[in-house]
Amino acid sequence: MDKNTLIGFALIGLVLIGFSIYNGPTEEEIARANHLRDSIQQVNQERAALEAAGLAEAQQAAAYTPDSTSALFSASQGNETFVTLKNNLVELQLSTKGGRVSKATLAEYNGQDGKPVVLFDGDDMSMNFAFSGKNENILTENLYFQPLNVSDSTVTMRLQAGEGRYIDFNYYLPDNLYLVDFTIKAEGMQHFFTPSTKTMDLNWYQRTRQLEKGFSFEQQFSSLTYRIDNDDTEHLNERAEDKEEAEGIVNWIAFKNQFFSSVIIAEQDFEEASFKSVPQKEGSGYLKKYTANTEAFFDPTGKESTNFQLYFGPNHFKTLQATNDFVWGEDKDPELENLVYLGWPLIRWINRWFTINVFDWLSGWGLNMGIVILLMTIIVKIVVYPTTYKSYMSSAKMRVLKPYIDEINKKYPNPEDAMKKNQETMALYSRYGVSPMGGCLPMLIQMPVYIALFNFVPNAIELRGQSFLWAKDLSTYDDVINWGTDIWLLGDHLSLFCLLFSVTNILNTWYTMRQQKDTMAGQQQMPGMKIMMYAMPVMFIFFFNSYSAGLNYYYFISGLIGILIMIVLRKTTDDKTLLAKLEARMEANKSKPRKMTGMAAKLEALQKQLEEQQRLQQQQQQNRNKR
Numbered sequence: 336m337d338k339n340t341l342i343g344f345a346l347i348g349l350v351l352i353g354f355s356i357y358n359g360p361t362e363e364e365i366a367r368a369n370h371l372r373d374s375i376q377q378v379n380q381e382r383a384a385l386e387a388a389g390l391a392e393a394q395q396a397a398a399y400t401p402d403s404t405s406a407l408f409s410a411s412q413g414n415e416t417f418v419t420l421k422n423n424l425v426e427l428q429l430s431t432k433g434g435r436v437s438k439a440t441l442a443e444y445n446g447q448d449g450k451p452v453v454l455f456d457g458d459d460m461s462m463n464f465a466f467s468g469k470n471e472n473i474l475t476e477n478l479y480f481q482p483l484n485v486s487d488s489t490v491t492m493r494l495q496a497g498e499g500r501y502i503d504f505n506y507y508l509p510d511n512l513y514l515v516d517f518t519i520k521a522e523g524m525q526h527f528f529t530p531s532t533k534t535m536d537l538n539w540y541q542r543t544r545q546l547e548k549g550f551s552f553e554q555q556f557s558s559l560t561y562r563i564d565n566d567d568t569e570h571l572n573e574r575a576e577d578k579e580e581a582e583g584i585v586n587w588i589a590f591k592n593q594f595f596s597s598v599i600i601a602e603q604d605f606e607e608a609s610f611k612s613v614p615q616k617e618g619s620g621y622l623k624k625y626t627a628n629t630e631a632f633f634d635p636t637g638k639e640s641t642n643f644q645l646y647f648g649p650n651h652f653k654t655l656q657a658t659n660d661f662v663w664g665e666d667k668d669p670e671l672e673n674l675v676y677l678g679w680p681l682i683r684w685i686n687r688w689f690t691i692n693v694f695d696w697l698s699g700w701g702l703n704m705g706i707v708i709l710l711m712t713i714i715v716k717i718v719v720y721p722t723t724y725k726s727y728m729s730s731a732k733m734r735v736l737k738p739y740i741d742e743i744n745k746k747y748p749n750p751e752d753a754m755k756k757n758q759e760t761m762a763l764y765s766r767y768g769v770s771p772m773g774g775c776l777p778m779l780i781q782m783p784v785y786i787a788l789f790n791f792v793p794n795a796i797e798l799r800g801q802s803f804l805w806a807k808d809l810s811t812y813d814d815v816i817n818w819g820t821d822i823w824l825l826g827d828h829l830s831l832f833c834l835l836f837s838v839t840n841i842l843n844t845w846y847t848m849r850q851q852k853d854t855m856a857g858q859q860q861m862p863g864m865k866i867m868m869y870a871m872p873v874m875f876i877f878f879f880n881s882y883s884a885g886l887n888y889y890y891f892i893s894g895l896i897g898i899l900i901m902i903v904l905r906k907t908t909d910d911k912t913l914l915a916k917l918e919a920r921m922e923a924n925k926s927k928p929r930k931m932t933g934m935a936a937k938l939e940a941l942q943k944q945l946e947e948q949q950r951l952q953q954q955q956q957q958n959r960n961k962r
Contacts (some may be wrong), residue, residue: 353867381637405471406497413479416489420508420515425647427508427515428456429806434480434492434504435462436515439597439647445781445800454595460603462599464519465536466502466633468527475500476538480504499523505640513648519633520640528635534606535633536639541590541597542621547799548811550617551826552881556593556793559612559625560674562586564604568673571612581608581629586669592811594650594796596674602642602663603632650674652691678790686788698797705803708885712880712892715788716900719781723897726778727904730873733770767917785893790793792886805831809885824877832887833879839894840872846898876916886944 394563401407402908415432428438439454446452463476473494480492492504500523507516519535547553564584570591571577585605589598608629615621632641642663648654655671662669677686693714697707716723739761747756764770792798798809804811821827848868879887 340541342658347862379815400879401471406500407471407473407478407494410480410495410802411477414429416482418482418485419487419494420490420506421487422508422510422512424511425508425513426451427506428457429482429490429492429506431480431482433461433463433476433478434494435475436460436506436645440593441513441648443518444595444649452546452595453544454592454597455544460541460597461539463538463540464636465538466528467532467535469529496527500527507638509661512658512661513646513654514658515645515961517643517645518640519643521633521637523637525636532635533633534630537599537627537629537631538627539588539590539599539606539627541625542615543590543592543623543625545620545622546592546595548808549881549883550622552793552811552883553593554622554876556615556620556676558591558598559610559623559627559628560589560591561608561610562670562673565667568670571610574614576611576613576779578609578611585629586667587671588629589646589674590623590627590628590702591650591674592622593794594799595648596650598646598671598674600644600646600669600671601631602644607629641879646671649796650678650794652687676790677785677794677954681783682787682790685783686791690787690791694791694795694797703803704798704809704885705806705888708809708889709741709892711788712889714898715784716893717897719784720900722778722780723900724904726902728908729749731771731908731910731913732767732917735910735917736763736767737771754877766921768920769917779929788889789886792885795885797884798885803884806884806888808889810883812881813884813887826881828880830880830884830887831875831881832884832891833876833882836879836887836891836894837872837875839891839898841869842873843894843898844868846901860902 399503401411405411413431415430417431418429420429424442426440427436428440429435430437436509437460438456441454444452465475465476466473473496483491483493488508488510490506492506494502494504496502501521502524503518503520504523505518505520509516543557545763546554555573558573560568560570561581562568562585563581564586566583566739569579569581571579585601585608587598588599588605588608588610589596606629606921608627610628611626612898613624615624631643634641644657644662648658652672652675655674658671659669662671663810671739690711694707694711697710698704702710715958743756743759743763747753747759793810795810796948803809805815812828812830813832815831816829819827835892848865879890902908944961
């Protein structure tokens, strides 16, 4: 590299450094930005301290009050009034204090009191926007906005900052949607901010209400959820206090209950997002306390608006999927349906393309949800029946070969002959075309379907408030017996569907062990294993007692149908005919050279290896004796 090239690179570097210094914020601007962040942090700390002290008006003590020389002084004085936006699905109450949505009511869903569900009201939720100005900062939480252009579907909340200077919060609620268009646009504010201002801060806070009967079950399925741009949907720990910083740009943030969510979606995305989730105590009326702090796009010149959308609605898979079509940004799919947790990728795929579509098809008949679950269970049993049948026939083949296995056991009674006994046993199975592992693989294939239903049922909002038999609400536990005092692991009630599910499991265990007794070829089960087999169904009472009645009902019906299938298969299988078929197959294969495969081949190879080792050891011993 010559001298001229080096000088050129040096000049380019100096130009870049000078340009960054010229465009960078001054020390005064940095100080104001830091002060703004400190103000937001102080608001959060004072709110948390007041909540801990049990004071209801937590936000008022963290008031930000401009002095009389401020352009925002008039906006700091006023009385809180409310504007209502509503359509056929949702009713929103907007407060002039902060220009925010202060209450959300869902018309088509009722709470435990029989009235429409209220997601939040008053101090349950706060959405504070913070702007860093040249001479002062703006925190909207305690400033008063003027409502303009008010109708059932639209309102403009205007924050006045002097003659011809203001910031507008524009809300528009279309018909037949839970989605609200929300834009922020400045007018005449370019001299209030520095040229380098490109963002504003959002501090969003909400205490999510307990809306269902079962506190622990609802809390388990409630989480702060967010989506990384063009990536996965992430969520904070549901069971413990948790906080995270997003690794990348965020498309949307959701404060999620089991069946309902408050979501903010940014067309220009969020940056530098951090989240916190704090579980609340049972009896407080709340499940979680969520906080999200992030940066959003802001144009002080007013040439471009900041575009958000707010979703206040159900966690219903198809509804969220349909809402995607109305979200800003046609070039990317927000995947709001991921708010409905359907399991790991394979399990989610089964639920998305099979379970949900079959469930919606059955629900479309207008049947009771208990009948829908029954039909769903029968369909699942039909789908997995080929593997069930294959598993049973593998066990039946081993059962009819039991007399031959007993002869091998008598032939090798000594423990040191265990390898030979196993090798001969596997050779017998190989000759008759029977695999001891043939019953395991079909059962493993069934597992993803059963796990899919385990994830689907607790998240199916269609079961919410639906009664069946003695269960008043299939989405929560059916406490036919309630003693009012918590018992360790069991709680304060006993769910009848959970009890029936456990009883069918005990019956299934008894029947399975009885079949195994005829199949295990003289081998005795360990007493400890028998105890464990019966203990697990009993433990299900403690594990699933607080789960939804719909899930326990599904497991009960599934177990009952499973027992009936096994009984029918046993009654319709003639052991003599099956053995004759196996022997005929063996005779037909005698003329064909048969190579051992699978477990038999491995045992044969291991036996040969051991025999070779023994031969070498004997030879070495003979050589030593000769010496």
